[in-house]
Amino acid sequence: MPINPFRIPQFATIFELRDAELEExxxxxERKKNLKIFERSSCKNLTSRRKLLEDEEVVEESDQLDKLKVILQNIKGGGFRLFILLNFVGACIEDETHQEYISKRREMFFLEYSIAIQRAEIERLDELARREEKKLDLAEQCLEQDAALFDEFLKENDKTSVEAIAASVTADEGNSGQFKDAHVTFNLNQHFVTSDDSxxxxxxxxxxxxxxxxxxxDIKRLNxxxxxxxxxxxxxxxLVKDYKSYKTFLDRLAPEAYRNAVxxxxxxxxLTKDRAKAEAKKLLISKSPTMSEYANYGSTVRRSSFVARRSSFKLSVVASPSPSKQVPMAVEEQESSSSDESDNEIYFSSPEQVLEILADLEEANLRLIRNCQDTQEGIESLKALSATTMERM
Incomplete structure:
Protein backbone atom coordinates (compact mmCIF):
# COMPACT_ATOMS: atom_id res chain seq x y z
CA MET A 1 0.00 0.00 0.00
CA PRO A 2 1.57 3.35 -0.97
CA ILE A 3 2.29 5.82 1.80
CA ASN A 4 0.21 8.98 1.77
CA PRO A 5 2.61 11.96 2.12
CA PHE A 6 -0.20 14.20 3.39
CA ARG A 7 -1.03 11.99 6.33
CA ILE A 8 0.57 12.43 9.75
CA PRO A 9 2.72 9.32 10.52
CA GLN A 10 1.92 7.17 13.52
CA PHE A 11 5.46 7.51 14.85
CA ALA A 12 6.09 10.58 16.95
CA THR A 13 9.90 10.45 16.81
CA ILE A 14 12.59 9.04 14.57
CA PHE A 15 13.60 6.55 17.23
CA GLU A 16 10.20 4.87 17.21
CA LEU A 17 10.45 4.58 13.42
CA ARG A 18 13.88 2.96 13.73
CA ASP A 19 12.59 0.49 16.32
CA ALA A 20 9.68 -0.42 14.04
CA GLU A 21 12.04 -1.05 11.11
CA LEU A 22 14.25 -3.26 13.30
CA GLU A 23 11.22 -5.26 14.40
CA GLU A 24 10.14 -5.76 10.78
CA GLU A 30 12.48 -15.39 11.40
CA ARG A 31 10.23 -16.02 8.41
CA LYS A 32 13.17 -16.86 6.13
CA LYS A 33 14.58 -19.34 8.73
CA ASN A 34 11.56 -21.56 8.24
CA LEU A 35 11.88 -21.50 4.42
CA LYS A 36 13.93 -23.88 2.27
CA ILE A 37 17.23 -22.82 0.74
CA PHE A 38 16.04 -22.39 -2.89
CA GLU A 39 13.05 -20.37 -1.62
CA ARG A 40 15.21 -17.91 0.35
CA SER A 41 17.11 -16.46 -2.64
CA SER A 42 15.35 -14.17 -5.23
CA CYS A 43 16.05 -13.26 -8.83
CA LYS A 44 16.18 -9.64 -7.81
CA ASN A 45 19.34 -10.21 -5.76
CA LEU A 46 21.11 -12.88 -7.85
CA THR A 47 20.39 -11.98 -11.47
CA SER A 48 22.19 -9.01 -12.86
CA ARG A 49 21.24 -6.85 -15.79
CA ARG A 50 24.12 -8.14 -17.88
CA LYS A 51 23.05 -11.76 -17.45
CA LEU A 52 19.49 -10.89 -18.39
CA LEU A 53 20.68 -9.11 -21.53
CA GLU A 54 22.88 -12.10 -22.46
CA ASP A 55 19.92 -14.43 -21.99
CA GLU A 56 17.82 -12.09 -24.15
CA GLU A 57 20.39 -12.27 -26.96
CA VAL A 58 20.57 -16.10 -26.80
CA VAL A 59 16.83 -16.75 -26.75
CA GLU A 60 15.16 -16.61 -30.15
CA GLU A 61 12.15 -14.47 -30.90
CA SER A 62 9.83 -17.48 -31.12
CA ASP A 63 10.76 -18.74 -27.61
CA GLN A 64 10.66 -15.39 -25.77
CA LEU A 65 7.05 -15.68 -24.63
CA ASP A 66 7.55 -19.25 -23.36
CA LYS A 67 10.68 -18.29 -21.45
CA LEU A 68 8.94 -15.28 -19.93
CA LYS A 69 6.08 -17.50 -18.73
CA VAL A 70 8.51 -20.02 -17.19
CA ILE A 71 10.52 -17.29 -15.46
CA LEU A 72 7.38 -15.63 -14.10
CA GLN A 73 6.18 -18.98 -12.73
CA ASN A 74 9.48 -19.96 -11.07
CA ILE A 75 10.69 -16.54 -9.88
CA LYS A 76 8.50 -14.66 -7.44
CA GLY A 77 10.28 -11.33 -6.90
CA GLY A 78 11.91 -10.29 -10.22
CA GLY A 79 9.24 -10.84 -12.87
CA PHE A 80 8.29 -7.20 -13.44
CA ARG A 81 11.91 -6.07 -13.58
CA LEU A 82 12.72 -8.77 -16.13
CA PHE A 83 9.77 -7.72 -18.26
CA ILE A 84 10.96 -4.11 -18.21
CA LEU A 85 14.52 -5.10 -19.14
CA LEU A 86 13.41 -7.37 -21.98
CA ASN A 87 11.03 -4.88 -23.56
CA PHE A 88 12.45 -1.43 -22.90
CA VAL A 89 16.25 -1.79 -23.06
CA GLY A 90 17.54 0.37 -25.94
CA ALA A 91 14.20 2.10 -26.49
CA CYS A 92 15.46 5.62 -25.72
CA ILE A 93 18.30 5.84 -28.21
CA GLU A 94 18.48 9.64 -28.63
CA ASP A 95 18.21 12.12 -25.80
CA GLU A 96 16.17 15.23 -26.60
CA THR A 97 16.45 18.48 -24.70
CA HIS A 98 13.60 20.75 -23.74
CA GLN A 99 14.64 23.42 -26.23
CA GLU A 100 14.81 20.90 -29.09
CA TYR A 101 11.35 19.64 -28.20
CA ILE A 102 9.97 23.21 -28.18
CA SER A 103 11.66 24.03 -31.50
CA LYS A 104 10.24 20.87 -33.12
CA ARG A 105 6.79 21.62 -31.82
CA ARG A 106 7.10 25.19 -33.13
CA GLU A 107 8.13 23.91 -36.57
CA MET A 108 5.20 21.51 -36.57
CA PHE A 109 2.82 24.33 -35.64
CA PHE A 110 4.17 26.58 -38.40
CA LEU A 111 3.86 23.79 -40.96
CA GLU A 112 0.30 22.99 -39.89
CA TYR A 113 -0.58 26.69 -39.93
CA SER A 114 0.86 27.17 -43.43
CA ILE A 115 -0.98 24.08 -44.68
CA ALA A 116 -4.24 25.37 -43.20
CA ILE A 117 -3.72 28.78 -44.83
CA GLN A 118 -2.96 27.19 -48.19
CA ARG A 119 -6.03 24.99 -47.94
CA ALA A 120 -8.20 28.00 -47.09
CA GLU A 121 -6.74 29.92 -50.03
CA ILE A 122 -7.34 26.97 -52.36
CA GLU A 123 -10.94 26.72 -51.16
CA ARG A 124 -11.42 30.45 -51.67
CA LEU A 125 -10.01 30.29 -55.20
CA ASP A 126 -12.17 27.26 -56.00
CA GLU A 127 -15.24 29.10 -54.77
CA LEU A 128 -14.30 32.14 -56.85
CA ALA A 129 -13.78 29.94 -59.92
CA ARG A 130 -17.17 28.32 -59.37
CA ARG A 131 -18.84 31.72 -59.12
CA GLU A 132 -17.16 32.91 -62.31
CA GLU A 133 -18.22 29.73 -64.10
CA LYS A 134 -21.80 30.28 -62.95
CA LYS A 135 -21.67 33.85 -64.24
CA LEU A 136 -20.32 32.67 -67.59
CA ASP A 137 -23.03 30.01 -67.84
CA LEU A 138 -25.71 32.60 -67.10
CA ALA A 139 -24.23 34.97 -69.69
CA GLU A 140 -24.18 32.18 -72.30
CA GLN A 141 -27.78 31.29 -71.51
CA CYS A 142 -28.82 34.93 -71.84
CA LEU A 143 -27.04 35.21 -75.18
CA GLU A 144 -28.68 32.02 -76.43
CA GLN A 145 -32.10 33.27 -75.32
CA ASP A 146 -31.53 36.62 -77.02
CA ALA A 147 -30.46 34.89 -80.23
CA ALA A 148 -33.52 32.62 -80.13
CA LEU A 149 -35.84 35.59 -79.53
CA PHE A 150 -34.22 37.50 -82.38
CA ASP A 151 -34.66 34.52 -84.73
CA GLU A 152 -38.31 34.21 -83.71
CA PHE A 153 -38.78 37.90 -84.34
CA LEU A 154 -37.30 37.57 -87.83
CA LYS A 155 -39.48 34.54 -88.59
CA GLU A 156 -42.63 36.30 -87.40
CA ASN A 157 -41.71 39.37 -89.42
CA ASP A 158 -41.21 37.26 -92.55
CA LYS A 159 -44.46 35.40 -91.92
CA THR A 160 -46.48 38.58 -91.48
CA SER A 161 -44.93 40.10 -94.60
CA VAL A 162 -45.80 36.98 -96.64
CA GLU A 163 -49.35 36.98 -95.29
CA ALA A 164 -49.72 40.64 -96.16
CA ILE A 165 -48.49 39.98 -99.70
CA ALA A 166 -50.93 37.08 -100.12
CA ALA A 167 -53.84 39.13 -98.78
CA SER A 168 -53.04 42.01 -101.08
CA VAL A 169 -52.84 39.65 -104.07
CA THR A 170 -56.24 38.06 -103.34
CA ALA A 171 -57.87 41.43 -102.71
CA ASP A 172 -56.68 42.94 -105.99
CA GLU A 173 -57.50 40.04 -108.34
CA GLY A 174 -60.38 41.99 -110.04
CA ASN A 175 -58.27 45.06 -110.64
CA SER A 176 -56.19 45.75 -113.67
CA GLY A 177 -52.96 43.87 -114.23
CA GLN A 178 -50.91 47.05 -114.10
CA PHE A 179 -52.33 48.06 -110.73
CA LYS A 180 -51.90 44.52 -109.49
CA ASP A 181 -48.30 44.40 -110.58
CA ALA A 182 -47.62 47.74 -108.94
CA HIS A 183 -49.25 46.61 -105.71
CA VAL A 184 -47.31 43.37 -105.68
CA THR A 185 -44.05 45.20 -106.29
CA PHE A 186 -44.87 47.62 -103.50
CA ASN A 187 -45.52 44.78 -101.06
CA LEU A 188 -42.37 43.04 -102.15
CA ASN A 189 -40.41 46.23 -101.65
CA GLN A 190 -41.94 46.56 -98.19
CA HIS A 191 -40.95 42.99 -97.41
CA PHE A 192 -37.40 43.69 -98.54
CA VAL A 193 -37.37 46.88 -96.48
CA THR A 194 -38.44 45.00 -93.35
CA SER A 195 -35.82 42.35 -93.98
CA ASP A 196 -33.22 45.11 -94.52
CA ASP A 197 -34.32 46.68 -91.23
CA SER A 198 -33.81 43.39 -89.41
CA ASP A 218 -10.15 50.58 -72.22
CA ILE A 219 -11.47 50.50 -68.67
CA LYS A 220 -9.17 47.59 -67.79
CA ARG A 221 -6.20 49.38 -69.33
CA LEU A 222 -7.00 52.59 -67.43
CA ASN A 223 -7.39 50.64 -64.18
CA LEU A 239 11.38 57.95 -50.86
CA VAL A 240 10.43 61.46 -49.71
CA LYS A 241 10.01 60.19 -46.15
CA ASP A 242 13.47 58.64 -46.28
CA TYR A 243 14.97 61.84 -47.65
CA LYS A 244 13.26 63.88 -44.92
CA SER A 245 14.63 61.55 -42.25
CA TYR A 246 18.12 61.91 -43.77
CA LYS A 247 17.73 65.71 -43.78
CA THR A 248 16.68 65.76 -40.11
CA PHE A 249 19.71 63.61 -39.30
CA LEU A 250 22.02 66.02 -41.15
CA ASP A 251 20.36 69.01 -39.46
CA ARG A 252 21.06 67.44 -36.07
CA LEU A 253 24.70 66.94 -37.03
CA ALA A 254 25.04 70.61 -37.99
CA PRO A 255 26.60 73.02 -35.43
CA GLU A 256 24.33 74.65 -32.90
CA ALA A 257 25.15 78.19 -34.12
CA TYR A 258 24.04 77.31 -37.64
CA ARG A 259 20.83 75.76 -36.34
CA ASN A 260 20.07 78.84 -34.25
CA ALA A 261 20.68 81.11 -37.26
CA VAL A 262 18.36 79.02 -39.43
CA LEU A 271 6.77 87.36 -39.06
CA THR A 272 7.11 89.07 -42.45
CA LYS A 273 4.63 86.63 -43.92
CA ASP A 274 2.10 87.37 -41.18
CA ARG A 275 2.61 91.13 -41.61
CA ALA A 276 2.17 90.90 -45.39
CA LYS A 277 -1.04 88.93 -44.92
CA ALA A 278 -2.36 91.49 -42.44
CA GLU A 279 -1.51 94.40 -44.76
CA ALA A 280 -3.12 92.67 -47.73
CA LYS A 281 -6.23 92.05 -45.67
CA LYS A 282 -6.38 95.70 -44.62
CA LEU A 283 -5.92 96.81 -48.23
CA LEU A 284 -8.70 94.50 -49.37
CA ILE A 285 -11.04 95.83 -46.69
CA SER A 286 -10.23 99.46 -47.55
CA LYS A 287 -10.75 98.91 -51.31
CA SER A 288 -14.08 97.07 -50.93
CA PRO A 289 -17.19 99.36 -51.14
CA THR A 290 -19.38 99.75 -48.06
CA MET A 291 -23.16 99.50 -47.79
CA SER A 292 -23.58 103.28 -47.42
CA GLU A 293 -21.71 103.87 -50.69
CA TYR A 294 -24.00 101.40 -52.43
CA ALA A 295 -27.05 103.25 -51.01
CA ASN A 296 -25.82 106.69 -52.11
CA TYR A 297 -24.96 105.31 -55.50
CA GLY A 298 -28.43 103.83 -55.92
CA SER A 299 -30.20 107.03 -54.86
CA THR A 300 -28.31 109.23 -57.36
CA VAL A 301 -28.43 106.92 -60.40
CA ARG A 302 -31.51 105.57 -62.09
CA ARG A 303 -32.58 101.97 -61.94
CA SER A 304 -31.62 101.05 -65.49
CA SER A 305 -28.16 102.56 -65.32
CA PHE A 306 -27.63 100.89 -61.93
CA VAL A 307 -28.51 97.51 -63.40
CA ALA A 308 -26.24 98.04 -66.39
CA ARG A 309 -23.32 99.19 -64.28
CA ARG A 310 -23.79 96.35 -61.83
CA SER A 311 -23.73 93.81 -64.65
CA SER A 312 -20.61 95.41 -66.16
CA PHE A 313 -18.99 95.44 -62.70
CA LYS A 314 -19.69 91.72 -62.30
CA LEU A 315 -18.27 90.96 -65.73
CA SER A 316 -15.11 92.91 -64.98
CA VAL A 317 -14.72 91.09 -61.66
CA VAL A 318 -15.14 87.72 -63.33
CA ALA A 319 -12.85 88.62 -66.23
CA SER A 320 -9.82 89.78 -64.23
CA PRO A 321 -9.05 89.52 -60.51
CA SER A 322 -8.67 92.72 -58.57
CA PRO A 323 -5.18 93.95 -57.71
CA SER A 324 -6.06 93.73 -54.04
CA LYS A 325 -6.45 89.97 -54.48
CA GLN A 326 -3.36 89.69 -56.63
CA VAL A 327 -1.20 91.25 -53.94
CA PRO A 328 -1.70 88.55 -51.25
CA MET A 329 -1.41 85.80 -53.86
CA ALA A 330 1.92 87.16 -55.05
CA VAL A 331 3.08 87.56 -51.46
CA GLU A 332 2.07 84.00 -50.63
CA GLU A 333 3.84 82.59 -53.71
CA GLN A 334 7.00 84.55 -52.97
CA GLU A 335 7.05 83.54 -49.33
CA SER A 336 6.24 79.89 -50.06
CA SER A 337 9.15 79.75 -52.50
CA SER A 338 11.44 81.43 -49.97
CA SER A 339 10.28 79.05 -47.22
CA ASP A 340 10.96 76.07 -49.48
CA GLU A 341 14.44 77.40 -50.20
CA SER A 342 15.10 77.89 -46.49
CA ASP A 343 13.82 74.39 -45.70
CA ASN A 344 16.04 72.86 -48.38
CA GLU A 345 19.17 74.52 -47.02
CA ILE A 346 21.79 72.05 -45.77
CA TYR A 347 24.89 72.93 -43.80
CA PHE A 348 27.04 70.22 -45.39
CA SER A 349 28.32 70.69 -48.92
CA SER A 350 30.21 67.37 -49.28
CA PRO A 351 30.08 63.86 -47.74
CA GLU A 352 33.58 64.30 -46.30
CA GLN A 353 32.27 66.87 -43.81
CA VAL A 354 29.69 64.39 -42.51
CA LEU A 355 32.35 61.69 -42.22
CA GLU A 356 34.63 64.05 -40.27
CA ILE A 357 31.85 64.92 -37.82
CA LEU A 358 30.98 61.24 -37.39
CA ALA A 359 34.65 60.44 -36.75
CA ASP A 360 34.80 63.21 -34.13
CA LEU A 361 31.67 61.85 -32.48
CA GLU A 362 33.14 58.35 -32.48
CA GLU A 363 36.32 59.61 -30.83
CA ALA A 364 34.28 61.49 -28.24
CA ASN A 365 32.25 58.36 -27.51
CA LEU A 366 35.43 56.31 -27.14
CA ARG A 367 36.85 58.87 -24.72
CA LEU A 368 33.65 58.76 -22.71
CA ILE A 369 33.74 54.97 -22.64
CA ARG A 370 37.36 55.01 -21.45
CA ASN A 371 36.50 57.55 -18.76
CA CYS A 372 33.59 55.38 -17.64
CA GLN A 373 35.85 52.33 -17.49
CA ASP A 374 38.50 54.25 -15.52
CA THR A 375 35.91 55.52 -13.07
CA GLN A 376 34.49 52.01 -12.74
CA GLU A 377 37.95 50.62 -11.98
CA GLY A 378 38.52 53.41 -9.46
CA ILE A 379 35.22 52.63 -7.77
CA GLU A 380 36.07 48.93 -7.60
CA SER A 381 39.51 49.69 -6.14
CA LEU A 382 37.92 51.99 -3.58
CA LYS A 383 35.42 49.28 -2.69
CA ALA A 384 38.24 46.75 -2.24
CA LEU A 385 40.23 49.23 -0.15
CA SER A 386 37.21 49.99 2.02
CA ALA A 387 36.59 46.25 2.45
CA THR A 388 40.21 45.63 3.54
CA THR A 389 40.10 48.56 5.96
CA MET A 390 36.83 47.26 7.42
CA GLU A 391 38.40 43.81 7.89
CA ARG A 392 41.44 45.34 9.59
CA MET A 393 39.24 47.37 11.87
Missing part, protein backbone atom coordinates in the same frame (compact mmCIF):
# COMPACT_ATOMS: atom_id res chain seq x y z
CA UNK A 25 13.64 -6.92 9.80
CA UNK A 26 13.68 -9.40 12.70
CA UNK A 27 10.29 -10.78 11.66
CA UNK A 28 11.56 -11.16 8.08
CA UNK A 29 14.63 -13.07 9.29
CA UNK A 199 -30.34 43.01 -90.94
CA UNK A 200 -29.41 46.57 -89.99
CA UNK A 201 -30.68 46.03 -86.42
CA UNK A 202 -28.56 42.90 -86.16
CA UNK A 203 -25.51 44.76 -87.44
CA UNK A 204 -26.22 47.55 -85.01
CA UNK A 205 -26.37 45.07 -82.12
CA UNK A 206 -23.04 43.60 -83.21
CA UNK A 207 -21.51 47.07 -83.38
CA UNK A 208 -22.84 47.87 -79.90
CA UNK A 209 -21.34 44.65 -78.56
CA UNK A 210 -17.99 45.51 -80.13
CA UNK A 211 -18.14 48.99 -78.64
CA UNK A 212 -18.91 47.53 -75.21
CA UNK A 213 -15.98 45.12 -75.44
CA UNK A 214 -13.68 47.95 -76.57
CA UNK A 215 -14.88 50.13 -73.70
CA UNK A 216 -14.29 47.24 -71.28
CA UNK A 217 -10.75 46.84 -72.59
CA UNK A 224 -3.99 49.05 -64.74
CA UNK A 225 -2.48 52.48 -65.40
CA UNK A 226 -4.15 53.80 -62.26
CA UNK A 227 -2.67 50.98 -60.21
CA UNK A 228 0.78 51.65 -61.66
CA UNK A 229 0.48 55.37 -60.89
CA UNK A 230 -0.69 54.60 -57.34
CA UNK A 231 2.27 52.26 -56.80
CA UNK A 232 4.64 54.90 -58.16
CA UNK A 233 3.10 57.54 -55.87
CA UNK A 234 3.52 55.26 -52.86
CA UNK A 235 7.13 54.55 -53.81
CA UNK A 236 7.90 58.24 -54.22
CA UNK A 237 6.15 59.01 -50.90
CA UNK A 238 8.33 56.48 -49.11
CA UNK A 263 15.71 79.11 -36.72
CA UNK A 264 15.99 82.91 -36.46
CA UNK A 265 15.69 83.28 -40.24
CA UNK A 266 12.58 81.12 -40.23
CA UNK A 267 11.01 83.16 -37.43
CA UNK A 268 11.76 86.42 -39.28
CA UNK A 269 10.25 85.06 -42.50
CA UNK A 270 7.17 83.90 -40.62
Missing amino acids: EAKER VTSKRRAEQEARKRSAMGD AQQLQITAEINRLTE QRRREIKQ
